Amino acid sequence: MDLSWYYLKGILMFAGINMIPVLGLALLTGFTGLFSFGNAAFMSIGGYTTAFMMINLGVPFIPSLLMGGIIASLGALVIGKCTLKLKGDYFCIATLGFGEALRLILDNFQYFGGARGWAGIPLKTNLTTVIVIDIIAVIIMANIVRSRHGRNMIAVREEELASQVIGINVFKTKMLSFVISAFYGGIGGGLLASYLGFLQPKMFALTKSTELIIIVIFGGLGSISGGVIGSLVLIILPELLRSFANWRLVIYGVVVVFIMIARPEGLIGGKEITFKGIYNLFKKIAKKNKKDLDTTREGGR
Amino acid sequence: MTNFLQQLINGLSIGSVYALMAVGYSLVYSIMNFSNFAHGGVIMFGAYFGYFFITLYKLPFPVAFIASGLCAGILAVVIQRIAYKPLMDRKAPFLYFIISAMGVSIFLENIVVATIGPTFRTYPAIFSEIPIKIGALNIGRIDLMMFVISAICLGFLIYLIDFTKIGKAIQATAYNMKASTLMGINADRIIIIVFAVGGILAGLAGVLFGMKYTVYPQIGNITIKSFIAAVFGGLGSIKGAVIGSILLGVIETLASGYFSSQYRDLIAFALLIFILIVRPVGLMGKVTEDKA
Amino acid sequence: MALLEVNNLTKQFGGLTAVNDVSFKIENNKIMGLIGPNGAGKTTVFNLITGVYKITSGAIMFNDSDIHNKETYKIATAGITRTFQNIRLFKKQTVYDNILTACHNNSKYTLAEAIMFGAMPKALVKNTRFAREEKMLRDEAEELMKIMGLTGRKDFVANNLPYGLQRRLEIARALAASPKLLLLDEPAAGMNPDETDKLMELIGEIRNKFKISILLIEHHMDLVMGICDDITVLNFGCVIADGNPLEIQNNPKVKLAYLGGE
8 A cells, every 4th residue: 555645735735626616516416406417517517628628728727617517507407497397206307317328418519538537637736726715615514504695505405395385486596506516516526637638438427426416425514614524534545445446336325225214414413523613622632631630539429 | 211111110119029028027026115125136147047057958949048037036035035125124214225235236246246356248149140021121130029029028028017917016016015914915015026027127138238248247237217207107107118119229220220329328317307398297197196 | 456365265184175276365454364173164264364374276466476486485574474373483592592493584695705704893883784783683683573562571481381382483584574465374273362462452553563464263252353454254264245244244144153053
């Protein structure tokens, strides 16, 4: 097991890059209750857009990246218009369909390299960029969730009909969530493109969309911390256990079924890890220790 | 005109296999009200069962065929017991079922990759390669067999559902599970039967599919076609699933024949999107209003 | 000019006529009761008023404009909110969050503002629209909790509340959306006489404090007769009587419908 810094750095970057689409999906699925099996499509839109802007238009990295996010968001406006009015199962199948359809289109689009992929993308992603963008992404997501728009999304997840009755425009709320998740997906895709240096449509097939959903569920629906920690655990751990590469997905599958049956709230259980929370935890531990100390002094009474 | 008829026949043949898959999926949906994403894994296992029964155990085709179906049926029931029953007992929201099904699907696909490897395997030729000639039309023997076998299986199924006591019990449970248990129907037993039947059909479809094309761990993805066909025909309706599948097979084949085969899958998705926008309940589905 | 006017409202589900040529009016600041045996079409009327169902024929006017067949959230924004027969709280959210979410209508800040100012220390952004409106919403929520007697349970998860308090929370949430007309669907269901009395007081207080009108579906007759200014009686989807409580109590058709003759 080669634990050189270079290798570790690569794994951390990979986790950090994938964390962003996961956060976006956490908003859509965890907070708004929409299970999309096609969010990898937004990653591919972002990735290919970023690559196009950098290679064909000579635009610098960060603006290209942002454009990737924006074009992905536009894609979400279109896809959302078609799919967001559908109920549960239908929405899953529809997003799945769109995701696969996009992959097929890209497979046949020779200008972007078709199925063989597009190589020669400038390598601009480094660890600092990823960490900075991750931090910004988490802060923005936290602000969204704590705003009235975020509260509306949670309401839609909990009780769609009751939300309407208190004046929430359910469609607009879902669309907002969908578009934001697409933006995050697009940014993730762009970062990925510039990290790997090449793109292939099959990197963003149903498998990828499913992996994203699995990470969100593993971390716990309705929790940003869950999305962060879930990404770190489910991406770093399997990489460290490289020799078990083939079994990685087998274990994913078992983990998913296990979570659904034994602990659907996921790892973090839908709560958030905040500074205040950690401080309170320490206070509780300190109080307990003090109590123990007192009782031993009094002879255990 | 000949070309059209030729394509039509090919379309019917592939459509009939889609029907085998879609019906199993639709049956489960009608009872449990969720999309069994693990269906593809059962189809794939069916293909592998058939392959190994024929090549390794040298069983004659009819025996291997039926045995694969039965094994796939057993697999489907095992999946239901492990991955869905605990959720049903807990009255979990339906989306948990879909996630669990996804997990099973990933597990099934990758356990094959990890154990026996992802290499393509081809069935030995069971039927002669010489096509049957009717006038100017060439009908591949395997296409004919696919159609005939599927038709027979579907015939059995329709007999089961419409004319037997068990079939009536299934219909009742699909309509209203609680009420049918009050009428003395053992819902758990019905669920097992439905999963078994769906699994058997999936397994048989897998064998037919494996025979026509090749066998590899990802062929389960063909189940997406059965979703599309079932949605097209109306989720939960058996007849809809059959009609949707035949139509899907024909449209796909005609389109790929007249445009390009590369766009075959794309046509299927375009059809899905079209249906979801225009008439989400499908051809045979009923439009209902939500009760508050 | 009545606050709500229902004119010749009819709703058919396939062959079944659930609501048949129903008409009634609700004036400002009045409490109206909608009563009738089970299956009379009362909740269907609620669903038609709030846009959950589309009407088959007739008209519903609120503040002199047509609201029938409009989208539910638009009707809510116009000023009609409701509670449900099967409580539809945001079950996993706290009491506070249930109410706070519903206050959203009164604020206008955009998501961009929330993103920009959300993370900054409060002192710096105190005067931005985001911070001011958030504070206003939170104050409104606190105020509403106090009026409804829920302050003590502020951080309780809605699902863990006793049944009576859940119903009260649902009413509070409906009020948080600043309605002019509040629809209550069997608010006293499952309550004992003592709780029903308290509820009666509460409803009266709400009408007086918030200056709104209330339309009430109920089976607890002491509540209905005790608090309603007017009552409309439905049976088999048709209006069989309307008037004040005294008139209704003595109406032979009503007695026939409920008691099958005396």
